Amino acid sequence: MQVLIIGLLSLVGMGGTWLFHPEPPPWNPMTVAEGEILLEDALAIEPSTWIDARGQMAYEEDHIPDALLLNEDHWAENFEQFIINWDGESTIIVYCDSRTCAASKGVAERLKASLGIEDVWVLKGGWETWLDHRK
């Protein structure tokens, strides 16, 4: 009975969040959140630097052309390589496996903090979206 009461009260709260929260989660999974960018928009940006935040094996198997490997497992060595290759001005677009992976967000945040820039975006849908586009 107590569990039921708390469960029902939570339903009321849930309704409140849904109705009154200024930024409820979108029902469409492909809605672009803050800091994310759609592939078509990303491809239109010039100049741009693509960052592959997946693991090294996945990167070596295949990656977006000219993308640089930079993940948090090997941040120090990857970041050194990135600094050598980055022109210092181009927009940075980070991707990981799919819409549900977290690596690209982590790398994007760390890049913003390390470089002191805001022009860093996370590719919506990640590598999966790129594969769909390439077909």
Place this chain on the structure above:
Amino acid sequence: MAGSSQIGLWIHRVIRIVLAGFFIVAGGLKIWDPQSLTAAIETYQVLPYSLAVLLSLYMPWLEVLAGIGILTKKLYVGSLLIIGGLLLLFIIALVQGWIRGLDVTCGCFGNADQTNNTNYPLLIGRDLLLLGAAGLLWIRHSLKDRH
């Protein structure tokens, strides 16, 4: 003898307050930012997106209300059951993520823990500790009921 039961009572109170505080704060932060929680739930790759949205709207309230309930007499047992159940679910979700090699965002404190490189042992250890604390409260409650 009276002294040891007094210590037991205080330990019980502290555990109760810590558990309540943990769930009220964690749930409150998540109510504040349901978008981040949806994104975090998605990284576990166990639920379809629409269910992740529903859970991100519902679960934080369950946490807050159970956290408050554990401090009351009338909702104590139900709250304890909910907290125990939630902790078990969190542990199962983390273990499956670890086994599958996923990089999950804990989502435990809303947007405040958007970290990468999931520290599974730490997260699972923390939840096991909290589950143990809830277990202790449950045992004490059961023993009290018998006497």
